[in-house]
Amino acid sequence: MTLKLTLLDKTPVTDSISLFRFAPADGEELSGYAAGAHVDFDMGAPGLRSYSLIDFVAPSGGPDTYSVAVQREDKGQGGSVAMHALTLGAQVSVSLPKNDFALHDGDAPAVLLAGGIGVTPIISFAAELTRRGTEFSLHYATRSAAVSAFGDVLRDRFGAQLQQWHDDCTPIDLGRVIGSAPQGAHVYCCGPKGMIDAVRAQCETLGIPGDHVHFELFTTPQAQSGDQPFEVEISSTGQVFDIPADKTIVDVLEEAGVDVIFDCQRGDCGICQTDVLEGEPDHRDVVLSDAERAAGNVMQICVSRAKSARLVLDL
Known part of the structure; x- marks a missing residue:
């Protein structure tokens, strides 16, 4: 199911980031979300x-609007540029809210870590933990103060629970x-892959x-220099598919009508985790532990590739 939304406000918060606020185009109630x-x-x-x-204050009931913050990426695949080109009153189609990055239940404390535009879900976590009365700290890392989104708002809202870090002075x-x-x-991190890998290691x-x-991960992983094509065999049918250097396993299987379950594509x-029966995966996810990667018997087929000429997948 998709929703039609109308853009109500577009507010610049840095030179490259804007906050977009949408209302339902048909006047119907919006779905709640966590x-x-x-x-x-x-x-x-x-x-x-x-x-x-994004919510700076946890909503007490069904939301009247949806808000998102988008960083313009001129060298990206075009989605963020198209968002920034929207004018007030423009209508867009969106999915119902989904949640692959949810807060834990209970009252255990939390450490919230955000890198760059990855601060958006982390802000909503901080708002919800404040509503619960749960102990937390919020750490926001950026290249410099000039590119930090919502700095003043975060200081006003979360006070001493917030610490901002900047690569040019206080990494x-x-x-x-x-x-x-x-x-x-519980430790939560949203940011670039390098930050996520460092947090996992710590x-x-x-x-x-x-x-x-x-x-x-707040960005879709890009193809890497030297990526090579490889083959994927579906164990249940024996079908073999060629995976070119510029497409993912999910891309090829979905185009061929193979029923695969996936969401984030990051x-x-x-x-999308899938058992690997034969072959050596080239892991590019942020989900698996080092031990799971070394074992090589599962992989995330939305981003990971192959080091061997063929993978046999339990599909």
Whole structure:
């Protein structure tokens, strides 16, 4: 099911980031959602574009509007440029809210880590934890203060729970931040893959249980230089598919009518995880642990590729 939304406001928050607020075009009630949810926008660019719903105060009832913050990427695939080209009153088609990056239940404390535009779902987490009265700290890392979105609003809203870090003067110290987390805390990180990998490594070093560490990658992984085509065999049918260097396994299987389950297409929700029966995966997700990657018996087929000439998948 899709929704038709009308753009009510578009507010610049940095030179490249704007906050968009939408209302239902038909006047119907919008679906509620939990912190961390996103909606998929159909902007006419290749594929759908997912943007996190952002709330500075946790909604007490059904929302009247949906808000998203979008960073313009002129060298991207066109979705963010199309969003920034919208004018007030424009109508767009979006999915119902989905949530692959949800807060834990209960009152365990949380450490919230955001890199760049990855702050959007983290803001909603902070708002919800404030509503619950749950202990948390919010760490927001950017290249500089000039490119930090919502800095003043975050300071006003979350006060001493917020710490901002800037690469040009005070780079984030993940060892200290994560090492000082309260006992039993959940760690949430949304940002670029390098930050996510560093957070994962720190959490593993410190012995934080895997089910207390949560990630969301805010960009779609790009093809890498030197990517090669390979073959995928479907074990249940024996069908073999050629996966070119510029397409993912999910892309090819879906085009061929193979029923595959996926959502984020960034390798961070885990929905597309598939057992590998033969071959060596080239892991590019942010879900699997180092041990799981080394074992090589599962992979995220929305982003990961192959080091071997063929993979046999349990599909």
